[in-house]
Amino acid sequence: NAGVTQTPKFRILKIGQSMTLQCAQDMNHNYMYWYRQDPGMGLKLIYYSVGAGITDKGEVPNGYNVSRSTTEDFPLRLELAAPSQTSVYFCASSYRGGPVGELFFGEGSRLTVL
Amino acid sequence: SQKIEQNSEALNIQEGKTATLTCNYTNYSPAYLQWYRQDPGRGPVFLLLIRENEKEKRKERLKVTFDTTLKQSLFHITASQPADSATYLCALDTERAGSYQLTFGKGTKLSVIP
Numbered sequence: 001n002a003g004v005t006q007t008p009k010f011r012i013l014k015i016g017q018s019m020t021l022q023c024a025q026d027m028n029h030n031y032m033y034w035y036r037q038d039p040g041m042g043l044k045l046i047y048y049s050v051g052a053g054i055t056d057k058g059e060v061p062n063g064y065n066v067s068r069s070t071t072e073d074f075p076l077r078l079e080l081a082a083p084s085q086t087s088v089y090f091c092a093s094s095y096r097g098g099p100v101g102e103l104f105f106g107e108g109s110r111l112t113v114l
Numbered sequence: 115s116q117k118i119e120q121n122s123e124a125l126n127i128q129e130g131k132t133a134t135l136t137c138n139y140t141n142y143s144p145a146y147l148q149w150y151r152q153d154p155g156r157g158p159v160f161l162l163l164i165r166e167n168e169k170e171k172r173k174e175r176l177k178v179t180f181d182t183t184l185k186q187s188l189f190h191i192t193a194s195q196p197a198d199s200a201t202y203l204c205a206l207d208t209e210r211a212g213s214y215q216l217t218f219g220k221g222t223k224l225s226v227i228p
Binding site (some may be wrong): 004033035040041042043046048050058059090092097098099100101102103104105106107110113 | 123145148150158163207209212216219
């Protein structure tokens with residue numbers, strides 16, 4: 001099993017460009033999450049999903065959108081990129097959601113907006 | 115306001131000693147408390163989970179305690195080794211707006227000196 005796979009690993013964007021960060025998991029987990037990690041700031045929850053077709057906002061959703069058309073995939077869309085979105089993005093999944101329990105993380109996508 | 119505080123940003127200890135990391139929180143009522151390890155450039159990896167009705171949990175050289183009265187968790191690594199050098203993250207599994215989410219502390223960077 002590959003676990004949680006994120007692409008791309010690195011990306012540089014210009015201000016105002018858009019892009020999609022891809023996330024796929026092969027563990028048949030219903031629950032999936034997007035976090036961003038800034039230096040010295042810890043992981044902040046952007047969006048999460050409790051199953052295909054169901055998504056909800058986390059702590060810092062502004063400037064992002066998500067969709068969940070299948071159990072396996074949970075892409076994160078950045079519209080009109082801004083320098084404040086420079087960060088490392090982590091996708092994660094869990095097999096339960098109430099409480100969450102163990103999270104399985106991808107290796108991260110490092111995004112720089114110039 | 116809600117806060118999660120990990121005792122220090124960095125902790126240096128001598129090889130063979132016990133490392134003790136602290137996680138304090140305010141204005142949360144977590145169902146679970148979790149600890150993760152993160153190596154540079156990698157995603158966090160789950161280590162241990164302790165429930166609100168448990169006082170202590172052990173796994174090999176790791177031990178976690180959870181005091182819901184003090185609102186504190188202690189994470190111990192006994193007989194520490196240079197390979198234990200990493201950033202350790204505390205996370206609270208709490209209900210927010212009808213769903214459970216993991217909220218992370220900023221982490222403590224542990225360096226084990228040979």
